[in-house]
Amino acid sequence: MMTLQDLATRARSLVRGGHRALLGIAGGPGAGKTTLAESLVDLLRQTPPDGRSPEWAAHVPMDGFHLADVELDRLGRRDRKGAPDTFDAAGYAALLRRLREDEDDVIYAPAFERDLEQPIAGSIPISRDTRLIVTEGNYLLLDQGDWAQVRPQLDEVWYCDLGPDERVRRLVSRHEQFGKDHDAAVSWVMRIDQPNADLIAGTRPHADLVIPESVLLSIGDRKTAG
Template sequence: MTLDPEVTPHRAEAGAALTFDDLLRRAASLVRPGRRALLGIAGSPGAGKTTLAEHLVRALNAGGEPWVAHVPMDGFHLADVELGRLGRLGRKGAPDTFDAAGYAALLRRLRDAEDDVVYAPGFERVLEQPIAGAIPVPRTARLVVTEGNYLLVDDGEWARVRPRLDEVWFCETDETERVRRLVARHEEFGKAHDDAVAWVLGTDQRNAELVAGTRHRADLVVPGTALPGTRL
């Protein structure tokens, strides 16, 4: 699907039915001549942030030269060796287990769009480790979609993130489904079922409650199960 980046989005009121095309128009409308736009997608672990971001980027880039990039926050996880040194390995995924200042600095570089290419770190799910320089963002990218749990947190270094984003959407889904997804994800990447459930209901749940408390700061709330053509 190819959209005019200057199209005005459908501004749905709270409770109004949205379509995926509405979200595409709203995302595209953030771009203005001569400047790059940054769209953030926040939400609790397992809410569907990555799924929504990937569908947006794929649909906006379809049918022409790619002009939208996807830069997840997860590349700013601290490495396990550093988490071990800090005594935080058992809380991996909590706000203080990320390099929030580094993430904010990357967003500033992406906003400035002065470099031919900006390299962002990725996150390898099998290794459960960040990978430096894994995501190239060329100067031609006019919209960057970034997603992560803590984009709307206003404490410490995280408070530097929201001002660098044009909009932040909050992705949420049914709580039972969110927990089911998280357990399945942890099992997929090596945890035994009981260990996965314990982690989800412990560490992940504490993080989810913190993130849920930032929902009111979002510009738009959408379900994390959003897919092209579905009504939200």
């Protein structure tokens, strides 16, 4: 069975000759992308290559490129936040391109604050010592509009293939955690998240590696236990 250590070994192999590598992790909402990315980076930082600091690996989420609520209100899209056109896809692709070019002493990436449900600019510093960047998000393999600029910047993209029952359960729980009552959470998942998940599922065949549910569940259990 595939393990987190196996995935870490594969991720480490992407960095050859000291060049900077970018690894993408895609999948539907609630599929475990962030948990995998954080667990992978945590493990890689425990054993940096010779002469490197633990910051040789870093996590840069796509969610930092959510459009702010004020802009979603202006565009009339806030009621379907999370759809492909509620992100700055071109800005995300431009950041990945800049990271790949590896010409700056430090590059600042935005994060996404779950409590505020808003992007926060300049939150994640990427130094010259960072050789592996793990980025995760729903639409890394989407070939529509500005999203088509993303995949060429990534050395590999892995797809989190969590089953629909567990994924929906996690999404409902997440929405409840951040303030929705149960009925509102279920409504949002079925009206907004599920159509996005269906779109993302169509990109699965383009992944370099498909990570099965058993592995994602074991990583989630490991993260909880830690």
